[in-house]
Amino acid sequence: MIYTVGEMAKQLDVTASTLRYYDKEGLLPFVERSNGGMRMFKDEDISWLKIIECLKKTGMSIKDIKHFIDCCMEGDSKIDERLTIIESQRDTVIKQMKEMQEMLDMLNYKCWYYETAKKAGTCAVHDDMQVKNVPKEYHKYLNQK
């Protein structure tokens, strides 16, 4: 199957101009053109776009994604570098997820804080809250508003 930029955009839930922008930035060297100059996306290009999406969603810049794609186009001589880039991005994601978990922990505490305040009708309930009435997992947040 062959798709136009608009059809491909719809499939990937991005705009056509985003795909054109990626192409302009050199992220899509694998996309072929018709005689008239129209982009022709192939089914296998979806795999490329999914890895681009993955790198983008995990915070890699367009410039660095281009570098990775360039390495891919170079072929087997760049396997080492491609592996290094992906490993490094994986480590980045692991760090991001740890940080996310910490943020989630804090938001869970805040939810408990406001649920408790809501029941009491006032945040003042926390001023004279006894530590034993605070769930253990939230102790580290005490003395926070």
Added chain:
Amino acid sequence: MIYTVGEMAKQLDVTASTLRYYDKEGLLPFVERSNGGMRMFKDEDISWLKIIECLKKTGMSIKDIKHFIDCCMEGDSKIDERLTIIESQRDTVIKQMKEMQEMLDMLNYKCWYYETAKKAGTCAVHDDMQVKNVPKEYHKYLNQK
């Protein structure tokens, strides 16, 4: 203890101008001033800055953080809205973490892909790779480059 903007910035590992920018945007209405106009950060302000950091790191815009802080300054009449905002942000983070896990799964597959290619000296090893030699958790990525 009282801290200047520079001291507070160092503690939080941000620049002083970032804190001034947040203040200008209305995120720090709780920060007091000296007679001469200098910002005076108190120890309890660190709690405020940590929740701001949490909201920011989980993708909330400055504008929406300001709205939350404004609700906080309003007092008990806004407990409901504060709870709703925090619950919604928690849900957002849970979604973000699920997506992150999917990205991590894909990066793990790519690592395996390049490790295998590296051992073989060529990516062509994947062209005639038998499914039984691909770890089960990676089967969903087959037919991807």
Added chain:
DNA sequence: TATTGACTTAAAGTTAACTTTAAGTTGTAG
């Protein structure tokens, strides 16, 4: 009291990642 480093504000500048616009071309349906 003079120096000096850190502070103050307002305003302009930066950056990334798009998005929009304008002018023109392609390709399909009737």
Added chain:
DNA sequence: CTACAACTTAAAGTTAACTTTAAGTCAATA
């Protein structure tokens, strides 16, 4: 063959979140 929707590029515009600059002020130390 004509319409016309969707494509093309180049260039300008947008947005968020800072960052930098400039001109001046504060406050701690010698």
